Amino acid sequence: MTGTEKANPETTELIERLVERSNMLEAYARVVGNRGAAGVDKMTVEDLKPWLQAHWLEVKESLLAGTYRPEVVRGVEIPKPNGGERQLGIPTVVDRLIQQALHQILSPIFEPEFSPNSYGFRPGRGAHDAIRKAKEYQLAGKRWVVDIDLAKFFDEVNHDLLMARIAKKVRDKKVLRLIRRYLQAGIMKDGVVWERDKRTPQGGPLSPLLSNIMLDAMDKELEKRGLSFCRYADDCNIYVASQRAGERVMASISRFIEGRLKLKVNREKSAVARPWERKFLGYSFTNERQTRIRVAEASVGRFKDKAKALFREG
Numbered sequence: 005m006t007g008t009e010k011a012n013p014e015t016t017e018l019i020e021r022l023v024e025r026s027n028m029l030e031a032y033a034r035v036v037g038n039r040g041a042a043g044v045d046k047m048t049v050e051d052l053k054p055w056l057q058a059h060w061l062e063v064k065e066s067l068l069a070g071t072y073r074p075e076v077v078r079g080v081e082i083p084k085p086n087g088g089e090r091q092l093g094i095p096t097v098v099d100r101l102i103q104q105a106l107h108q109i110l111s112p113i114f115e116p117e118f119s120p121n122s123y124g125f126r127p128g129r130g131a132h133d134a135i136r137k138a139k140e141y142q143l144a145g146k147r148w149v150v151d152i153d154l155a156k157f158f159d160e161v162n163h164d165l166l167m168a169r170i171a172k173k174v175r176d177k178k179v180l181r182l183i184r185r186y187l188q189a190g191i192m193k194d195g196v197v198w199e200r201d202k203r204t205p206q207g208g209p210l211s212p213l214l215s216n217i218m219l220d221a222m223d224k225e226l227e228k229r230g231l232s233f234c235r236y237a238d239d240c241n242i243y244v245a246s247q248r249a250g251e252r253v254m255a256s257i258s259r260f261i262e263g264r265l266k267l268k269v270n271r272e273k274s275a276v277a278r279p280w281e282r283k284f285l286g287y288s289f290t291n292e293r294q295t296r297i298r299v300a301e302a303s304v305g306r307f308k309d310k311a312k313a314l315f316r317e318g
Contacts (some may be wrong), residue, residue: 018176021109022102023064031105032056035097036211043096044078044192049084052097063098070178074099076190077207091159092207093191100314103210104184106179111213113173118216124237125212131285134234135297141232141243142295148250150242151282152257153273157238158206158215162266163187166218186210212237218265225260234284241284250276 036049047055056063066072077093095103118126123134138149154160162256167184174180186208215237226233226242229231231253240277244250254276258269275282280291283300290296 018109018174019068019070019178019182022105022179023067027105027108028194031101031108032064034104035100040097041078041080041094041101043094043099046097047097049097052101056101057097058098063102067182068178072182072185073101074102074186074189074234076192077192080207083296087166090206095186095189095208099189100188100209102182103208106183106186107209107213108175110170114213114217114220118220119231119235121226121247122216122220122223122235124235124239125216131236134285135287138241138243138279138284139289139295139297140233141234142289144232146232146245147245147278147295148244148279149279149282149284150244150250150253150257151275151277151284152234152240152254152261153269153270154238154240154261155270157267158211160267161215161218165266166214169217169221182208183210184213187214221265222257222261225264226257236285239285241282243279243281247276 032052036052039049042048063072075096075098076094077099080092080094081089082092083089097208121137123129123131123137146287163184166187167180170183171180217318219238220237222240223233223235231242232244233240235241242250242253244253254274258274261269278291279289279295282288286300288298288300290298
């Protein structure tokens with residue numbers, strides 16, 4: 005490559021861009037700024053700098069050679085707002101650094117082609133934007149919602165399907181191998197390491213981007229059908245003009261999700277209903293022709309419970 009040529013992010017130089025000093029310094033600043041709990045090796049973000057000063061060259065060489073192997077992640081469970089528990093996987097600080105560096109070189113490749121109706125874990129977008137868009141659909145007369153709940157999405161991601169989607173845009177085999185190793189890294193719970201042949205655990209810097217890459221196929225299918233939808237990570241609401249249309253969409257999209265993406269639709273939590281009967285990202289809507297956004301009753305209840313607990317502690 006001559007001095008005037010620029011590195012193409014879709015070529016084999018991608019692994020070199022991963023370990024570039026500027027990319028790693030940005031990743032380091034983000035990981036230290038986010039702090040977070042220690043992984044299985046108990047290394048904290050405060051320990052990271054001296055550790056890198058002693059070991060970075062050997063880590064860099066193994067990344068460039070394609071031989072780097074991530075540590076297992078530490079499995080923790082946190083309560084979900086509606087009951088049950090959510091499994092998190094906490095990588096070591098070093099692996100969080102590498103995942104963040106990976107995110108920074110992969111995001112510019114995939115981000116430009118993501119759907120404008122996808123709002124989760126994307127720069128300049130958030131939950132409030134999704135809620136405002138949902139309100140627009142209702143004001144336009146689409147006052148039925150197809151509320152699709154993906155059952156344990158992060159636990160059900162098919163590694164081969166995800167890697168095939170990534171490989172369409174990334175040809176660097178060393179980067180592809182590194183991503184797959186992160187997907188397959190074991191998870192330690194109660195001192196026992198469990199192997200993984202599917203799932204992408206929440207908790208690492210790379211998992212939000214991987215979830216958007218996986219679910220972009222669903223976004224493209226919804227766009228192809230001309231449907232009005234908002235997606236935030238694995239929460240997807242589709243707005244239609246009638247209950248009958250909603251039931252048709254629910255049936256056909258569920259077949260697509262389960263057949264093409266190999267994910268599971270939670271029939272008990274999914275529904276075709278009025279938007280004011282459901283909640284989306286902690287919000288709901290009023291039953292008025294000029295619909296307004298309101299905080300969902302369940303969210304209000306959780307806030308009151310937390311307030312009561314704080315007052316008792318005081």
